[in-house]
Amino acid sequence: GQAPESTDFANYFCTYAYLYHQKDMLEDHKRTGAYYNAVLQNRRQFHGKVVLDVGTGSGILAIFAAKAGAKKVYAVEATDMAKTARKLVEHNKFGDVIEVIQGTIETIELPEKVDVVISEWMGYFLLRESMLDSVLLARDKFMKPDGAMYPSHARMFMAPIHTEVGSRRNTEFQGSMEGWAEFIQEMQSFYQVDLECLNDTFRQEQREYYLQTAQWCDVHPSQLLGPGTPFKSYDLGKVTIEQIKAGIEEEFEMDVVEGGPVHAFCGWFDVAFRGSDAHPADTPVTLTTAPDPTGATHWGQQSFYVVPPVECSPGDMLKASIKVDRRKDNHRLLRVEMGVSIDGQPGSSRQLAWNIE
Amino acid sequence: GQAPESTDFANYFCTYAYLYHQKDMLEDHKRTGAYYNAVLQNRRQFHGKVVLDVGTGSGILAIFAAKAGAKKVYAVEATDMAKTARKLVEHNKFGDVIEVIQGTIETIELPEKVDVVISEWMGYFLLRESMLDSVLLARDKFMKPDGAMYPSHARMFMAPIHTEVGSRRNTEFQGSMEGWAEFIQEMQSFYQVDLECLNDTFRQEQREYYLQTAQWCDVHPSQLLGPGTPFKSYDLGKVTIEQIKAGIEEEFEMDVVEGGPVHAFCGWFDVAFRGSDAHPADTPVTLTTAPDPTGATHWGQQSFYVVPPVECSPGDMLKASIKVDRRKDNHRLLRVEMGVSIDGQPGSSRQLAWNIE
Ligand SMILES: Nc1ncnc2c1ncn2[C@@H]1O[C@H](CSCC[C@H](N)C(=O)O)[C@@H](O)[C@H]1O
Ligand SMILES: Nc1ncnc2c1ncn2[C@@H]1O[C@H](CSCC[C@H](N)C(=O)O)[C@@H](O)[C@H]1O
Numbered sequence: 159g160q161a162p163e164s165t166d167f168a169n170y171f172c173t174y175a176y177l178y179h180q181k182d183m184l185e186d187h188k189r190t191g192a193y194y195n196a197v198l199q200n201r202r203q204f205h206g207k208v209v210l211d212v213g214t215g216s217g218i219l220a221i222f223a224a225k226a227g228a229k230k231v232y233a234v235e236a237t238d239m240a241k242t243a244r245k246l247v248e249h250n251k252f253g254d255v256i257e258v259i260q261g262t263i264e265t266i267e268l269p270e271k272v273d274v275v276i277s278e279w280m281g282y283f284l285l286r287e288s289m290l291d292s293v294l295l296a297r298d299k300f301m302k303p304d305g306a307m308y309p310s311h312a313r314m315f316m317a318p319i320h321t322e323v324g325s326r327r328n329t330e331f332q333g334s335m336e337g338w339a340e341f342i343q344e345m346q347s348f349y350q351v352d353l354e355c356l357n358d359t360f361r362q363e364q365r366e367y368y369l370q371t372a373q374w375c376d377v378h379p380s381q382l383l384g385p386g387t388p389f390k391s392y393d394l395g396k397v398t399i400e401q402i403k404a405g406i407e408e409e410f411e412m413d414v415v416e417g418g419p420v421h422a423f424c425g426w427f428d429v430a431f432r433g434s435d436a437h438p439a440d441t442p443v444t445l446t447t448a449p450d451p452t453g454a455t456h457w458g459q460q461s462f463y464v465v466p467p468v469e470c471s472p473g474d475m476l477k478a479s480i481k482v483d484r485r486k487d488n489h490r491l492l493r494v495e496m497g498v499s500i501d502g503q504p505g506s507s508r509q510l511a512w513n514i515e
Numbered sequence: 516g517q518a519p520e521s522t523d524f525a526n527y528f529c530t531y532a533y534l535y536h537q538k539d540m541l542e543d544h545k546r547t548g549a550y551y552n553a554v555l556q557n558r559r560q561f562h563g564k565v566v567l568d569v570g571t572g573s574g575i576l577a578i579f580a581a582k583a584g585a586k587k588v589y590a591v592e593a594t595d596m597a598k599t600a601r602k603l604v605e606h607n608k609f610g611d612v613i614e615v616i617q618g619t620i621e622t623i624e625l626p627e628k629v630d631v632v633i634s635e636w637m638g639y640f641l642l643r644e645s646m647l648d649s650v651l652l653a654r655d656k657f658m659k660p661d662g663a664m665y666p667s668h669a670r671m672f673m674a675p676i677h678t679e680v681g682s683r684r685n686t687e688f689q690g691s692m693e694g695w696a697e698f699i700q701e702m703q704s705f706y707q708v709d710l711e712c713l714n715d716t717f718r719q720e721q722r723e724y725y726l727q728t729a730q731w732c733d734v735h736p737s738q739l740l741g742p743g744t745p746f747k748s749y750d751l752g753k754v755t756i757e758q759i760k761a762g763i764e765e766e767f768e769m770d771v772v773e774g775g776p777v778h779a780f781c782g783w784f785d786v787a788f789r790g791s792d793a794h795p796a797d798t799p800v801t802l803t804t805a806p807d808p809t810g811a812t813h814w815g816q817q818s819f820y821v822v823p824p825v826e827c828s829p830g831d832m833l834k835a836s837i838k839v840d841r842r843k844d845n846h847r848l849l850r851v852e853m854g855v856s857i858d859g860q861p862g863s864s865r866q867l868a869w870n871i872e
Contacts, residue, residue, distance in 0.1 A: 177713060177717050178724070185701065187701070187705060242716060341542050349575075349579070355602055356534060356599060359534055360534050360535075
């Protein structure tokens with residue numbers, strides 16, 4: 159395995175070294191509660207077993223596994239949060255079961271193979287952060303052939319939604335361009351320098367910022383103009399790192415039950431804890447980040463704005479193709495490209511693209 | 516010269532690649548206007564001369580130098596903003612005088628020595644960003660012995676102020692600790708995990724965030740409880756890189772003319788454009804970032820909160836010692852430590868420390 163480069167350490171890992179950030183995740187009880195249930199309602203799959211927690215953070219999932227009767231838990235964490243995890247483990251009297259190892263999963267060694275790999279690796283839109291690579295590497299390197307992944311499955315969804323935010327951001331974009339116009343006038347009159355030749359550069363930069371960057375959102379189900387379409391699903395016991403790194407290229411359909419205008423597409427994911435074929439979970443558990451009237455998980459959903467909106471009638475069907483790739487400037491960030499058209503309406507085709515920051 | 520490492524490129528330089536950020540600096544007319552005046556009211560020092568602009572950004576200072584009659588301007592910029600600078604230079608018809616060179620000053624070569632080194636390198640509290648290193652390296656490597664630095668001098672100030680922000684941040688800190696108390700109760704009742712052993716870690720982390728991190732502020736002169744004391748000054752033609760890297764260790768005094776409580780210390784800087792001994796400026800210009808009733812420059816001032824405040828009577832004198840060092844985790848950020856006591860009041864001594872992020 160290769161150690162992460164220093165930039166990645168400075169940018170990606172550093173936030174996880176703050177207890178404040180770990181608290182943010184822990185107090186997302188839809189998240190933490192789902193893992194709790196997945197482990198403690200499936201004690202048979204943990205009792206007497208050897209478990210690996212990839213990216214243990216505060217140590218919480220390792221502690222759940224120990225509570226469920228694991229014989230041994232290896233809890234691996236790259237950042238100094240490992241020290242905090244160790245403290246929490248000792249204080250909760252699991253020091254004899256849980257071994258906290260500070261290091262990246264790519265570089266550490268374990269003295270034995272494990273029955274279960276548990277990890278909370280999901281980022282915005284499932285794949286942001288690219289931590290799944292590390293979990294699959296852990297699976298291939300450390301898991302017994304009949305071992306089980308927790309979670310075992312993941313799916314990505316997309317749905318058309320109604321939202322005012324897209325047009326609000328468009329207004330902000332226009333405002334920013336008006337600010338630019340004033341600014342270049344000032345530059346001319348104060349210093350006799352003509353910045354007009356930079357108009358297009360600035361416009362493009364601002365358009366990317368305001369309209370071509372996906373936004374965190376907490377969508378209310380009433381904003382959905384149709385059901386979410388699962389456009390991609392992963393069996394986490396089988397998918398290869400290469401497949402994940404290759405990105406996504408899929409075609410799918412979305413029903414616009416409510417009619418348009420479609421102001422944005424809303425993306426989310428779910429994961430399921432079903433164990434493995436050899437060791438199926440007794441009580442399968444699902445953790446979803448779908449729009450929820452009681453409020454979003456800390457992942458929220460991602461809004462991909464469509465400006466101007468796509469005008470649809472009730473019952474229209476959108477044909478979509480999607481590409482999701484890692485960004486060249488930072489492999490932990492994503493680029494999403496979509497082609498959409500209203501089925502049966504030639505000329506309605508749109509090409510859209512966004513960054514996930 | 517050594518090329519910056521990749522982390523530094525990803526974190527420090529990346530913001531400067533956005534025109535939005537260059538605009539932020541350009542439209543700070545106290546800043547840009549001071550450079551404009553420093554150059555165009557001292558045409559004699561630029562006419563027929565060879566000039567080096569260290570970190571040209573949009574190219575603006577190079578253009579000012581060309582307007583003032585420079586024979587040749589080397590405009591060096593590390594980021595892709597160099598391409599924008601080139602466009603602006605051409606469009607404003609200075610392509611025959613200004614040569615934009617994309618690269619770090621540490622790694623590029625010039626075909627000749629220069630008469631003037633101009634640069635806008637100042638960060639928050641003068642030294643944040645540590646870009647002065649690069650400017651002094653440029654001076655030592657490329658400037659003729661009788662050349663002139665623009666700016667030529669810099670000073671740092673500290674003054675006692677009145678502000679409600681410190682106690683507001685203290686309230687936020689207390690609120691955050693109350694949130695933590697609720698959170699650990701939830702963790703106990705939902706998952707039977709006891710997080711009490713992390714109280715101190717969290718408190719320390721939050722205290723640093725809310726109270727021991729200097730804040731950008733736009734202080735009104737009426738908030739000053741006494742005049743600013745210049746505790747450090749630099750002759751930029753003479754100071755060595757080693758002296759700059761060694762950080763600051765000074766003792767100084769502050770008059771609390773208005774009496775206390777002193778809620779914070781406010782830090783700022785100024786720079787002066789006086790040319791060199793061999794080529795003094797005809798019209799010296801100063802750029803100050805002191806508290807100003809017409810509003811701050813984009814640097815604002817830095818507030819260093821004192822919680823609880825120091826109780827002072829009108830006419831008290833504060834004796835202070837200050838240390839300013841680069842942070843070990845990131846050499847472009849700063850750590851400030853201060854000892855203060857009210858003169859003649861044994862037992863009034865306080866030890867304070869802040870990060871500048
Ligand atoms: N390659 C890697 N090796 C070790 N730890 C990693 C890693 N990639 C990410 N991590 C760590 O994985 C954690 C993901 S956040 C999840 C934390 C914890 N398991 C919980 O559920 O609350 C972070 O603390 C991060 O620092
Ligand atoms: N070592 C180095 N080599 C080259 N450019 C550098 C540098 N360190 C900083 N810079 C550049 O210096 C600029 C400082 S901001 C000032 C920009 C411009 N001179 C103006 O006054 O508006 C940034 O664009 C940054 O990318």
